[in-house]
Amino acid sequence: MELWFTERQTPNLSIGCRIDKTLIHERTEYQDLTIIDTLQYGRMLVLDGCVMTTEKDEFVYHEMISHVPLATHPNPKKVLVVGGGDGGVIREALRHPSVEKAVLAEIDGAVIRRSQEFLPTIAAGLKDPRAVLAVGDGVKHVKEHRGEYDVIVCDSTDPIGPAVGLFSKEFFTDAREALTPDGLFVAQSESPFLHGELIARVMKDLAAVFPVARLYWAVIPTYPGAMWTFALGSKKHDPATDFRRVEFPTKYYSPEIHRAAFVLPPFAAALVR
């Protein structure tokens, strides 16, 4: 007998992964949480039926959402991750030696606990003494901290359900206020193959809030549309050109990929104009 997990990525599109074992399947305070062992992509975190991360391709997302803003800031010391309960962004952020404190504002403590239990390679950074767990509402956290963070990473679920507020102009404005004078904000912003309208709206709002707004991308095979974008707002430095070389080994990110990631194919560039 074969067991398969199927995510209906849109009403008309699905991805299926053969399952070796279901490690946990529970209803948390906020969402349906499942961690399964898949034969293709290793262990996989699924929230409300959507693939969040897998052991085999998580490096793309976590490296690209982290190192692009962190290599752009000249000396990042304080980092905030909104969402990101699996710990992957914290792990990557803490590889930057200048970082003294990385705060995780994840609303669902169960995501953190279960990731630590079942996804130890991804959650590894949460054990670092510089990591601070602030379980609670990221929107509220951002509102309550002014001029504090050098980099804010919004590692959210899709813009439906609990994460909808994280894609609003109000949140981008609060994020700007929570940043230091040369701070950067980045949010995952879905696929131009499937979510062009969202990307266009997010980039318009970001450009109204930040002096510099840029879209960059990477390829993530388990995400709908696979071509995945990141929307970045910067108070000073242009992340497309003005960044440092990182000094540690990476699997997807490199300074050359950093630069190339801002080159948008014409059909995607058209969303940003």
Added chain:
Amino acid sequence: MELWFTERQTPNLSIGCRIDKTLIHERTEYQDLTIIDTLQYGRMLVLDGCVMTTEKDEFVYHEMISHVPLATHPNPKKVLVVGGGDGGVIREALRHPSVEKAVLAEIDGAVIRRSQEFLPTIAAGLKDPRAVLAVGDGVKHVKEHRGEYDVIVCDSTDPIGPAVGLFSKEFFTDAREALTPDGLFVAQSESPFLHGELIARVMKDLAAVFPVARLYWAVIPTYPGAMWTFALGSKKHDPATDFRRVEFPTKYYSPEIHRAAFVLPPFAAALVR
């Protein structure tokens, strides 16, 4: 009732598309041929159960496999497409004004006929007077033409079944001999997320046959692993740096994307070393 098409991309991974209508489903002389109307990606050509192309994302594959070698050659006049019965590569090749003749060596005439019937936007170029249909074995065609083509594009199915010979060192050698002195050969070469060993072997063989061998990539959501590579062998010009700007509008390709496509993430670059 909902109808879905599911491709098992690997024994442990699948993609599913909801179907509006099945337009044709037949056994040709060589393979199982299906064209379906999907709600997500428009019309889709499926050979032996594998997605070959879809109306909504075909532009990525066809532009990238065509314009990278054609913009590298200083004055391409004669182009050979091996496989590619849907006509998409011919369509893109013929957009280069210097091209006088584009030969399609497709083994399965049914693919050409059914594409002309059901995928007219993709097959459009086949009506051009410069297009020459040479239905038959591409391996044989390449062997029988010496020093004739400026660009050879191998637009094949996966390296199993009828296309296995198109991934051999012998074929690469024959392709080199069929090229003019500054000719280029390019072949689709699968995904580094799923087919790393194949890519490593193809690039080793290409580098043994051609003075210049380069791997480049694009993102194709309906292909297994989504990050899709193209293996290019060149007799003279380095496609990564030495190319012309094309003068017509494109949706994925651009001179900037051309350059960026040769930037490999470290995990993929490791396959080529």
